[in-house]
Amino acid sequence: MDDAPVGPHRLQRMELPPLDFRRLFDAAPSLYLLLTPDLVIVAANDAFLRATMTRRDDIVGRPLFEVFPDDPERSAGTGLGSLRASFDRVLRERVPDEVPMQRYDLPLPDGRLERRYWNIRNSPVLGTDGEVALILHISEDTTEVVRRREAEMEHDRRNEELRARAGKMAAEIYLRAQQVEDANRRLRQLNDELSASAQSEREALHALRRTQSILVQTEKLAALGQMVAGVAHEINNPLAFVTNNLAVAQRDFEAVASLLALYRKADVDIADAQPELAAQIAAGAERIDLDYTLNNLGPLFARSRDGLKRIRQIVEDLRTFARLDESDLHEVDINPGIESTANIIRGRARKKNVDIVLALEPIPTIACYPGKVNQVVMNLLSNAIDASPASSQVLCRTAPGDDGGVVIEVIDSGTGIDPAIVDRVFDPFFTTKPQGEGTGLGLSISYGIVQDHGGSITVASTPGAGACFTVRLPPRPPPREPTSYERIS
Numbered sequence: 001m002d003d004a005p006v007g008p009h010r011l012q013r014m015e016l017p018p019l020d021f022r023r024l025f026d027a028a029p030s031l032y033l034l035l036t037p038d039l040v041i042v043a044a045n046d047a048f049l050r051a052t053m054t055r056r057d058d059i060v061g062r063p064l065f066e067v068f069p070d071d072p073e074r075s076a077g078t079g080l081g082s083l084r085a086s087f088d089r090v091l092r093e094r095v096p097d098e099v100p101m102q103r104y105d106l107p108l109p110d111g112r113l114e115r116r117y118w119n120i121r122n123s124p125v126l127g128t129d130g131e132v133a134l135i136l137h138i139s140e141d142t143t144e145v146v147r148r149r150e151a152e153m154e155h156d157r158r159n160e161e162l163r164a165r166a167g168k169m170a171a172e173i174y175l176r177a178q179q180v181e182d183a184n185r186r187l188r189q190l191n192d193e194l195s196a197s198a199q200s201e202r203e204a205l206h207a208l209r210r211t212q213s214i215l216v217q218t219e220k221l222a223a224l225g226q227m228v229a230g231v232a233h234e235i236n237n238p239l240a241f242v243t244n245n246l247a248v249a250q251r252d253f254e255a256v257a258s259l260l261a262l263y264r265k266a267d268v269d270i271a272d273a274q275p276e277l278a279a280q281i282a283a284g285a286e287r288i289d290l291d292y293t294l295n296n297l298g299p300l301f302a303r304s305r306d307g308l309k310r311i312r313q314i315v316e317d318l319r320t321f322a323r324l325d326e327s328d329l330h331e332v333d334i335n336p337g338i339e340s341t342a343n344i345i346r347g348r349a350r351k352k353n354v355d356i357v358l359a360l361e362p363i364p365t366i367a368c369y370p371g372k373v374n375q376v377v378m379n380l381l382s383n384a385i386d387a388s389p390a391s392s393q394v395l396c397r398t399a400p401g402d403d404g405g406v407v408i409e410v411i412d413s414g415t416g417i418d419p420a421i422v423d424r425v426f427d428p429f430f431t432t433k434p435q436g437e438g439t440g441l442g443l444s445i446s447y448g449i450v451q452d453h454g455g456s457i458t459v460a461s462t463p464g465a466g467a468c469f470t471v472r473l474p475p476r477p478p479p480r481e482p483t484s485y486e487r488i489s
């Protein structure tokens with residue numbers, strides 16, 4: 001196994017045919033506006049016009065806030081102050097800026113306002129003099145995401161107990177949203193500090209772009225971890241209730257069955273003394289198939305209790321995996337976390353008839369962030385399942401490292417990685433999956449997590465013979481300055 005770490009590489013230059021950028025701009029699926037520094041609209045692509053129900057002739061050449069005025073009634077009191085501040089930062093600092101979850105309602109043909117939510121990114125287009133010549137305004141309509149979330153909450157409120165749990169989860173989500181907003185505010189403060197140093201501006205901008213991608217994924221996974229842990233905790237309570245009641249029911253059934261056996265021994269006496277009652281009892285026993293019931297309820301109870309044990313194990317696996325928001329180092333044996341991660345993703349593997357095989361050797365404990373290590377293993381197993389054909393195996397194994405740390409290997413049964421692109425697999429947003437089936441961030445984020453632990457992640461692949469990803473983690477990460485996303489998280 002190669003010990004040399006593999007990092008992101010620059011894209012090789014390619015000869016491209018002439019491109020009609022105007023047609024590309026108009027046909028782009030994202031929502032684009034092109035603005036002057038005075039915020040006058042100079043171009044809008046087709047997707048933007050469809051989403052905002054406007055016409056190109058009606059908006060091009062007009063100021064943005066004239067076309068979309070800052071009307072408190074129209075925007076439900078949210079206002080457009082954040083958007084104006086974003087434009088100011090772009091013009092002042094000449095760097096991209098984001099406005100998350102901006103509410104702005106759009107008028108319908110019948111005069112009513114339709115509630116809409118947007119994620120906005122403003123990017124400067126610099127002229128030859130280094131000043132901002134244009135601003136590329138990119139909008140993402142997130143209304144359906146918000147509506148789906150509201151619909152799910154409304155559905156949960158139909159049950160009183162679930163309403164209470166939904167309230168707790170809503171508080172958690174609100175708190176997380178506040179934390180994200182605080183993180184974004186601290187991120188902007190960090191941008192201001194970095195911008196003050198002209199000498200390191202280019203290096204800081206490169207690091208910031210990577211940090212923003214990692215921050216979004218980290219916050220999503222942290223929220224997911226807290227949600228999974230909360231759900232697992234809530235499931236344990238009714239699970240214990242059902243388990244205890246089932247044990248009581250089985251005990252009482254066995255007592256009733258014993259009593260029935262005694263009654264059946266007395267059938268002869270009843271038949272002689274009360275023939276009519278004996279006939280009714282015999283008819284009832286035949287109607288409910290009493291012998292079948294007595295013979296099969298016992299095994300049914302046993303299978304039910306086995307099913308409850310399996311549910312409890314799944315809950316424990318979820319709780320083990322859901323350690324994504326831990327910010328402190330822990331001395332742990334990572335094997336149990338790998339087992340839980342594999343158990344969670346096995347259902348997805350079964351859909352392709354792919355078998356996940358674990359070969360976990362006894363390994364030393366290491367100081368690490370367990371949830372982030374679980375995330376790396378989850379990303380590698382997920383990619384291996386996608387790469388493997390049906391009716392094949394994915395192997396995950398661990399072993400002690402030469403330095404007292406640990407080695408993790410994930411080996412798939414796929415067609416391997418093209419040697420021409422193997423050096424780019426850890427680049428942000430690079431993916432070999434079809435469009436819409438991958439973000440291209442999984443391996444990049446895994447690479448960053450392993451680097452933060454002072455370790456390495458490498459890939460060895462032979463075309464037609466699958467790929468092997470190797471992660472090496474030291475006994476303890478070396479002392480270092482925290483990364484930007486750690487300072488703001």
